[in-house]
Amino acid sequence: MANIQYVTKEGLDKLRAELDHLESVERPKISQQIAEARDKGDLSENAEYDAAKEAQGLLEMRISKIKDQVANSRVIDxxxxxxxxxxxxxxxxxxxxxxxxxxxxxxxxxxxxxxxxxxxxxxxxxxxxxxxxxxxxxxxxxxxxxxxxxxxxxxxxxx
Incomplete structure (x- = not known):
């Protein structure tokens, strides 16, 4: 069951702007970091790669959470x-x-x-x-x- 969250129009706009930033700026940046770390060789001993993958996981969790918030938001008139x-x-x-x-x-x-x-x-x-x-x-x-x-x-x- 969806957990409805009441927000102001400004609050919803702020959530949407953050979601857009994470998807259009942060996600490509982390993908680039993963690609650069992968190019450095052996992934089993590559701390840079592990850190980038961890950051990617955290970013995807944040994106998912904001998408849920936006989907379940109701604007207060x-x-x-x-x-x-x-x-x-x-x-x-x-x-x-x-x-x-x-x-x-x-x-x-x-x-x-x-x-x-x-x-x-x-x-x-x-x-x-x-x-x-x-x-x-x-x-x-x-x-x-x-x-x-x-x-x-x-x-x-x-x-």
């Missing part, structure tokens, strides 16, 4: 999402009720998470606690270390 409550692709401004610190996160599919850009996976504890909440709600988040944190939802936008 942001225009169909309800902006009144927190959902995937929501940009949420929250305030920690304990210390008053305000933060802004965008909830994205796991494959597109990038904390340095404020994008967190919908599978993280904080995102799970925020999902379905509306402005003014208090989200109680259970952290993996057993602590409980409370966040007030200040604003919700879908970009």
């Amino acid at each position: 942001a225009s169909q999402l309800d902006s009144s409550k927190v959902s995937i692709l929501s940009s949420v401004k929250i305030k920690n009720t304990a210390n008053g610190m305000e933060m802004k996160y965008t909830l994205v599919p796991e494959t597109e998470a990038d904390l340095s850009k404020g994008k967190i996976s919908v599978n993280t504890p904080i995102a799970k606690g925020l999902l379905g909440k509306v402005v003014g709600d208090i989200a109680e988040v259970s952290l993996p270390n057993g602590m409980e944190m409370k966040f007030e939802i200040l604003d919700i936008k879908i970009d």
Whole structure:
């Protein structure tokens, strides 16, 4: 059974670009390395050949994995999402009720998470606690270390 993965259009485009690069640039490069190593003689004692074959195997696994991801991806249409409550692709401004610190996160599919850009996976504890909440709600988040944190939802936008 296929494992459906929800992605943004940008995320799917990025996967397709990586797949194209691996197939059109990296695969021929490794084939060339194998040919050069083969030309050096005895393959039973040729470390260069073994390394190139190993790299080829890893590359083919990566290509296969990305092909599966692309085949099982479903693009999320942001225009169909309800902006009144927190959902995937929501940009949420929250305030920690304990210390008053305000933060802004965008909830994205796991494959597109990038904390340095404020994008967190919908599978993280904080995102799970925020999902379905509306402005003014208090989200109680259970952290993996057993602590409980409370966040007030200040604003919700879908970009």
